[in-house]
Amino acid sequence: MSDEPAENISGGQAGGGRASAFDPGDGTSRVETFVDRLGERYWQKTYGGQDAFECLVRTVLSQNTSDKASQPAHDDLLDRYATDTGDLARALAAAEQDELADTISSAGLYNQKSETLIRLANRVVDEYGGASAFDEFVKSESPKRVRDTLLDMKGVGPKTADCVLLFAGGRDGVFPVDTHVHRIARRMGFAPPDADHEDVRQVMEAEVPESKCGFGHTAMIQFGREFCTARKPACLEGPEACPMSDICDQVGVFVHDGDVVDPSET
Structure with missing residues (x-):
């Protein structure tokens, strides 16, 4: 493995x-057989534990590009903004768009993604007060409520919402x-x-x-x-x-x- x-x-x-x-x-589901074989070849894991807002950022950066391109953008973003206030959502809510766009340029579509990240950060700050309370919401509320709330955020589609539920919320069945x-x-x-x-x-x-x-x-x-x-x-x-x-x-x-x-x- x-x-x-x-x-x-x-x-x-x-x-x-x-x-x-x-x-x-038991071999009755071809789909489960496929997933079982994947687990034997690659890995079997349970997920969860990521900070929900950082997970949201990572997933937005990954849109329409490869993980190899988005990973450096994610790392550069954290290097520049994660240490400013101790709250990534508050830091991005206060970010200058052109500066953020330059920071995440390796991910492609950096103007659009920087606008999205700043808009999402402001919503998280306005509605939850910051990244910590948003993280608690994602991990404690019902999956349906979390998913519906995420899908109501402009720039968040089903895949992004489900990734937050899985990698931050640790929700089974996603x-x-x-x-x-x-x-x-x-x-x-x-x-x-x-x-x-x-x-x-x-x-x-x-x-x-x-x-x-x-x-x-x-x-x-x-x-x-x-x-x-x-x-x-x-x-x-x-x-x-x-x-x-x-x-x-x-x-x-x-x-x-x-x-x-x-x-x-x-």
Whole structure:
């Protein structure tokens, strides 16, 4: 089993959570079988423990870019702002946008993201008084109330809300859906070819036991990077090249001619 990389939305070993072991399913659910295999290959963890506002910041920075690009922006932001007041939300609420944009430039879309972060910081300060009270809200209130509140914040979508619930709140049964999860679930035939991100989330959360959703999400992303890539999935090299070939429908992958399309185009 490999170590979770730091260039990851969870923050890797330093991002909270702990290694855990989970019993495999009985084989009746193809989706759970897939997640069990991911756990054997990569890692099995329970998540939680991140500061909720910092987790929100990290997830916003990761939007529309890779973790390798967003991680330096996250680190630079903390270096510049986390020590000013002891409260990251208050520090960002008072930040100059051009200065913040320059600090997070490696994450891309830095003007838009700096506006979003300052707006979110002001809302957290106005409604909760700062990062600590917001963290308590995320970790103690019902998942539905937390999710609804986060989705009401401009710039926060379902994936961002679910990442905060998972990595900060430590909530079981939350399976965030990013581009990798969306692609793989439809390509493997777990979800319909035209399923949107919310459709995929509902499928994964229904089929995967609550305790396995967290590592299922992060390990599925790793699988998407190493094997089930968007344009050149490993199965193009033959069934032996992919450890999941026996449970995959290969929707949108035409092995004989080497063509790969989005499942919705089939």
